[in-house]
Amino acid sequence: MLFEIDGLPVYFPYDRIYPEQYAHMCTLKQALDAQGHGVLEMPSGTGKTVTLLSLIISYQQFYPEKRKLIYCSRTVPEIEKALAELKRLIEYRKSCGLDESILGLGLTSRRNMCLHPSISKERKGKVVDARCRNLTAPWVREAAQSGQDIETCSFFETLEKSDLREEVPDSIYTLDDIKDLGKEKGMCPYFMARRMIGYANVVIYSYHYMLDPKIADLISKEMSKESIVIFDEAHNIDNVCIDSLSLDIMRPTLEASSKSINQLSERIEQMKQQGSEKLKDEYEKLVQGLQDTLHARDQELVMANPALPDDLLREAVPGNIRKAEHFVAFLKRFNEYLKTRLRVLNVTAETPSSFLQHVKEITFIERKPLQFCAERLSILIRTLELNNLDEYQALQRVAALATLVATYNKGFMLVLEPYETDNATVPNPILRFACLDASIAIRPVFERFSSVIITSGTLSPLDMYPKILDFKATVMESYPMTLTRNCFLPMVITRGSDQVAISSKFEVRNDPAVVRNFGNILIEFGKVVPDGIVAFFPSYLYMESIIAMWHEMGMLTEAWKSKLVFVETPDAAETSIALENYRRACENGRGAILLAVARGKVSEGIDFDHHYGRAVVMFGIPYQYTESRILKARLEFLRDEHRVRENDFLTFDALRHAAQCLGRVLRGKTDYGLMVFADRRYARQDKRSKLPKWINQYITETSVNLSTDMGIAIAKKFLRSMAQPLESQAQLGVSLWTLEDVLARQRAQKERLEKGHPHQHLYQQYGAAEAQRLIQERATGAVYMDVS
């Protein structure tokens, strides 16, 4: 359908639109107009992706700036889904008679895209990357061209020879499309995609290409400033940011890096004997400093790399590491120092500055050369024309640690943990370099791009994200869900049938009465809920102990009378087998229960739609392990820097994971499912208020303080009424709008504006988002509305 929002014609590829999709578009347009950042929460299963895409593409094509869209998602299947949606949208726009050329494509790792006959068979991503580099590095190709007998990749060579602009017509390419195109033309799809990114209108890829400083540097640095950046499924974005700047160093890492250092020095010797000029050239270049990079940054051509701050670039590389052999000796010393640190057998936690102080005392290494370590290493590797880069990973890691630790004083923490677990006796020391501040990795993104939109199904409470990511949001909105029938039923079970309160609180979590009541919930729901049930636990540890206790009590035997029971384990292969069998049991009517963990693989990105999940049970509140030193440090940091209370953050984090788990069950308006919160503490207002609006809206007073038997009775009734045939006609006009509905609403809105009713009215009629916009428009005098 085609309608207008404030004079912007929006092409929407479906005949019907959900009210929340329309509201989302209005807010989104506002954010784009204001060139500001936004946080938007939209219920899962309401067509978030297509809403975003159709509004932004319409926006992009309507205005002459043609702002580029960069859409970041979490996993490869999600990227594929978004690409398919985009393709459909563009086809729809074509069928509406629009003559436009839009180039859109997705990017994923070499492992998924490689066409090389032997490399593409490799399983590990890193091996694929390394083998690819061996064939495509500039010096390898130079050598091959000069007639030496060295293998190169024919796909890459063809790509190099051809002009992409000519060869590839503007269109939408899904990952498979690019691969097919590559096969057809005999060109490397990975590099083809990477080169096309520069002039594509829409780019869809993973977060990491944007946030991880190592990759962002390669891929995303040439994006234009006006680009619109979307982070979809962004409820975990702070953790992604933190992970991208955190490092773990273990003994094997250091051993491997010493080996690499030796290799480096051998190679340098070799080069010297050959009398190569390259080392000399390198030295000359370094004397001039990193001027080239700086030059680019001044013109805002490239995105600032958080690992390489501005002031560093203005200086020349320090003299003591300019010469290759000096640098290698320097690395050796630093590496040995780390080895001695790992020998310590008690836990230590320190700030980067105290670490640097200690380094200086022991090894006389100054801060400055450390800072240049990563950059210098990559220059050296380039000069030495090294192959098999995957062998140098450990060394790169050590160098990255050196750079990060010397660059950032604030927001980082070094923790040395000699033992893996509390009761381990054999030391296996880990030096964790932990990033505490999520805003460091994402800051360049916010600074560089004018519109960054963060969106997901579970972002509540909305003001938390701007705080912890340190940005100003011009729009923050959470949409309720409009339903013709209440197709999900959240309920809070606070006590068992014997009236004993249940909770996963540390003091009572292993109390037999609590465990028995948890078990009873599972058994009873197993009896009344058809097909699949997913149950989430706060942690693997707790899940294991509870399952063991259930087994002793004979509760598992009782549970598998009605359903098969599957368990998620930390092992990905095992879990995927369990998941497959779980789905099969749901399909053939046997019914199954899947026991999973709130922060595990199952809770993120795996949908339990329709019969795969008729009920989801959350046992306890999935708090993080609060005794972890890194978490403690992070909480302290958040309190001092962003004024977020420890408890607030912990609850926020726990509830976003709980909401994420429970949201798995509902994937669309025709679906239905039960959401069971089994913990006394969910009944409290402070917990409930942190749940997303669309879940909260359906938690009624009658369903917040239930015992197991009451819950079962309500569930039975709900399941019966949901099984009654759904008349799709009834949805029309209420939770599903046709074009007429949209137009009628816009007309009514216009009339209302002319009459100038009190604001109260707007709120009632249109919901908060719309009303606020209208009031604002009226205030600025920008009241206009086109109804075609």
Add this chain to the structure above:
Amino acid sequence: MATNGRRQQIDDDEDIIDVDDSSVQPNQANYAWEEEYKRSWDVLQEDEHGSLAGVVNSLQQAAKRKRLLRDTDPIQRGIIRHLFVIIDLSAAMQEKDLRPSRLSLTFTYLEAFIAEFFDQNPISQIGLIGTKDGLAEKMTELSGNPTEHIRALKMKKFQEIFGEPSLQNALDLARNSLIHVPAHGSREILVIMGSLTTTDPGNIHDTITQLVQDNIRASVIALAAEVHVLRSLSTQTKGTFGVAMNEGHYRDLLFEMIPPTAITTTKAASNLVMMGFPARSNESAATLCACHGKLTLGGYICPRCGSKLCDIPTECDICTLTLVSSPLLARSYHHLFPVENFVEITWK
């Protein structure tokens, strides 16, 4: 008061089953306080004047209208029907969410259903299959004699319930009988399922595909909730699917099966069916009947082979001729040419 009014209207020719009546018989497993909450007032909502009378009235009117407004287009319906009713006899039928229990309510309703079915479809046949403990057992073969089925329902051994049902076994059993029925008759299965799980020896989806191939229509009435495999069984075989909300709704769902359904596939080449119209004979001396091998005094003589059969409609056991009587045929005709709906006019 109001509640009773509605109940009576739904169960008009049934024993009054009052959901408010929570009298629990002694020596039953559940205590009264373990029972679920009964909220019979939930179905009623006050109107703007705070009165219930209007709501009850409109409920009654709506139900009446629903009954009156039938599809009156003359379409081709298969009036010679072969229906297998699969009854779940698993432990789940013990549940008392339908009063007095799922099982006894099912049996009561089935008796009424069988009587009504043969009344409206006199030249059709029914068979009963029970499933429990992972097995399926034929309670009665396909036959057009209602008393036989009702007798089977009252037998003690079919009232014992335990274990889990096996949908696949039951469907296979029904299918094995149904594939032999002549092509002019419809092949139907009605599954009444209280359990939420099924224990099957193989892949049930293969069985469903076979049912689709054999042109067998399977409808399902679930008593607890929507189970995916039941839903997909009914949609794939073009049957209906329903979940009983309460006793009255259960009855409605069951009785919806009585009018014959439209024929969708018209590939049956011969549209003529050979039928015999036997004469009733009364004898002075008892002779053996061909159907049971018993000595009987009266019966029907097959016009083709001359053997004696106890009851019609049936198929002659000797020459497989369909035996009916003309009044029976005439009665089936009202499905083919239904009376048009009455039009409501304003009264002056």
